[in-house]
Amino acid sequence: MKNFNLTTKLNFKIIGVVLLLLITVTAHNQWLLLQEENAKNIHWLMSITDFLVKKKPPGSFLDIADRHGAANKCLRGQILSINQELQPIVNDILVPTDIIKFGYYSSQQESIVALGANADISLLVGVDPSRFKPNCEVNTEQLIERKNSILWHGANEVIYVRPIIENGLIIGHAFASINQDAVYAGIRKRMVNTLLAVFSMLLICIIVFRELFVQLKKDLQLFAERILDGQTYDFNSEITEFTPILKYISEQTEKMTRLDRLNIIGEMAAGIAHEVRNPMTTVRGLLQLMNAKQEFTSHKEKISLMIDELDRANSIITEFLSLAKNKVMNFTDGNLNDLIRDIHPLLQADALRNNCDIEMSLGDIPTIFMDQNSIRQLILNMIRNAIDAMPTGGLIHITTEKDEQRVLLAIKDHGIGIPLEDKEKLGTPFFTTKDNGTGLGLAVCYRIVQRHAATIIVESELGKGTTFTIGFHATILTTVPSSEDIQKTIL
The missing domain is CATH 3.30.450 (Beta-Lactamase)
Structure with a gap:
C-alpha cells in the first residue's frame, strides 16, 4: 500500500477537522432548533385546547x-x-x-x-x-x-x-x-440534509483549493527556476492574484542576492586589495625611475602608457575597497542640502566639461544620520552616471524633499534610459553597459545606501531618462534607526 503524500494527508486532516466542527455546530444548532420547535408546538397545543374549551x-x-x-x-x-x-x-x-x-x-x-x-x-x-x-x-x-x-x-x-x-x-x-417521533424525525432529516449540503460544499471547496494548490506548486517551481536564471522580472502566475506576491518575492530575492554579492565582493576586497596595491606601487615607482633616465627615452611613450594603466588599475582597487564590509564609517547628524551645496562647484565643473548642466531644487528637510564622505561619494557617482547617460549633453536635476518619515534625494537625467532587463541587474558588481566602465561605481552606491539603512528606487524610460530616488530616515522622527542599528548593518 502506497504511503499518502503530504498534500493528501493534509486534505484528510482538513476534512476531518472541518467535518467534526460541522457535526458539532450542526448538532448544537439542531438541539437549539428542537427546543424552539418544542416551545412552538406547546404554544400550539395550549392555544388549541383553549379554543376547544371556549367553543x-x-x-x-x-x-x-x-x-x-x-x-x-x-x-x-x-x-x-x-x-x-x-x-x-x-x-x-x-x-x-x-x-x-x-x-x-x-x-x-x-x-x-x-x-x-x-x-x-x-x-x-x-x-x-x-x-x-x-x-x-x-x-x-x-x-x-x-x-x-x-x-x-x-x-x-x-x-x-x-x-x-x-x-x-x-x-x-x-x-x-x-x-x-415525527418531530424528532423531521429534525433528524433536516440535520442530515444540512450535513450533506455542507459536506458537499466542503468537498467542492477542497477540490477547488486542491486545483489552486497544484497550480500554485507549478508556478512556484517555475518561479524558482526563473530565480536561478535571473529572469523573474516578467514572470506572471496563472493565478492572477498571486502575481503581485511573486513580484514582491522577486524584488526581495534580488535585493538579498545583490547584498550577498556586495558582501562577497567586500570580503574579497578587504583580503586582496592591499596585497595587490603593494607590488603595483613598486612597479610604478620603477617605471617612473626608468622614464626619467636618458637611455629609455625611446620607450618613454610606452612607459607612460604603463604608468597610466597602473593608475587606472589603482583607481579600480580604490572603488573595490569601497565595497569592503568593514570599512570604517563616521556617522553624524548632518543636513543633506549643506553637503550638496558644498560639492556643487565640483559637480557643476564636471557637468560643464561634458556639455551638461545641473539644476538644484533643495527643499526644507530635517537632518539625517550619515557618513558625509560616503554620501559625497554616492552623489558624485550618481552625477557621473547621469552625465554618461547623456552623451550629447543635457540637464541634470538634483531634488531633496521631506516625505512623511523620510528625506528623499532624487537625481534625474534626460538620457538614453535603462532597458528593463538591465534595470534588474543594477548594483551588481562588475555589471556595466559602458565601454570603459568597471561596473563598481553603482555597486558602491548601493553599498552606501545599504549601510545607511536607506532605500533606493529606480524609475527609467527608454529615450526619456532615469531617476534615482534614495530615501533616508530623518533623525527628528521616532522611526529613525539608532546608531547601534546602523552599526549592526555595517557589521
Whole structure:
C-alpha cells in the first residue's frame, strides 16, 4: 500500500477537522432548533385546547346527546350523537402541520367524542377506553409526555390536557397531542440534509483549493527556476492574484542576492586589495625611475602608457575597497542640502566639461544620520552616471524633499534610459553597459545606501531618462534607526 503524500494527508486532516466542527455546530444548532420547535408546538397545543374549551356548547356531554335524542341509547349511539355537534367545532381548527391531533374527551362516556384533524372514527368507538383514560385523570391543565400513544398508534407523544368544567364539575377534557417521533424525525432529516449540503460544499471547496494548490506548486517551481536564471522580472502566475506576491518575492530575492554579492565582493576586497596595491606601487615607482633616465627615452611613450594603466588599475582597487564590509564609517547628524551645496562647484565643473548642466531644487528637510564622505561619494557617482547617460549633453536635476518619515534625494537625467532587463541587474558588481566602465561605481552606491539603512528606487524610460530616488530616515522622527542599528548593518 502506497504511503499518502503530504498534500493528501493534509486534505484528510482538513476534512476531518472541518467535518467534526460541522457535526458539532450542526448538532448544537439542531438541539437549539428542537427546543424552539418544542416551545412552538406547546404554544400550539395550549392555544388549541383553549379554543376547544371556549367553543364547547353549554351543558354536559350527556346533555348534548339528549338534545339529539340519544341520551337513552347505547354508548356508541351517544358518542356518535355528541360527535355530530362537536366535530364541526373541531373541523374549524386549521393547523399548518399533520403531526397534531386534538379533540374532546367525555368523562361521562369515558371516550373521545370528537377528534381532528383528519378524524379517525376508530379512535371514537373502536378502542379500549382504559388506554386513553389516564391522560384525562387530571383536575388541572397539564403537559404530559407519553410513550406508546393511542392517538398515534404507538408513537411517542406530548399531549396538553385542559379540564372542561360545567356547574363546578369536571365533565371532560379538551386535549391536543403532537407526534413527538415525527418531530424528532423531521429534525433528524433536516440535520442530515444540512450535513450533506455542507459536506458537499466542503468537498467542492477542497477540490477547488486542491486545483489552486497544484497550480500554485507549478508556478512556484517555475518561479524558482526563473530565480536561478535571473529572469523573474516578467514572470506572471496563472493565478492572477498571486502575481503581485511573486513580484514582491522577486524584488526581495534580488535585493538579498545583490547584498550577498556586495558582501562577497567586500570580503574579497578587504583580503586582496592591499596585497595587490603593494607590488603595483613598486612597479610604478620603477617605471617612473626608468622614464626619467636618458637611455629609455625611446620607450618613454610606452612607459607612460604603463604608468597610466597602473593608475587606472589603482583607481579600480580604490572603488573595490569601497565595497569592503568593514570599512570604517563616521556617522553624524548632518543636513543633506549643506553637503550638496558644498560639492556643487565640483559637480557643476564636471557637468560643464561634458556639455551638461545641473539644476538644484533643495527643499526644507530635517537632518539625517550619515557618513558625509560616503554620501559625497554616492552623489558624485550618481552625477557621473547621469552625465554618461547623456552623451550629447543635457540637464541634470538634483531634488531633496521631506516625505512623511523620510528625506528623499532624487537625481534625474534626460538620457538614453535603462532597458528593463538591465534595470534588474543594477548594483551588481562588475555589471556595466559602458565601454570603459568597471561596473563598481553603482555597486558602491548601493553599498552606501545599504549601510545607511536607506532605500533606493529606480524609475527609467527608454529615450526619456532615469531617476534615482534614495530615501533616508530623518533623525527628528521616532522611526529613525539608532546608531547601534546602523552599526549592526555595517557589521
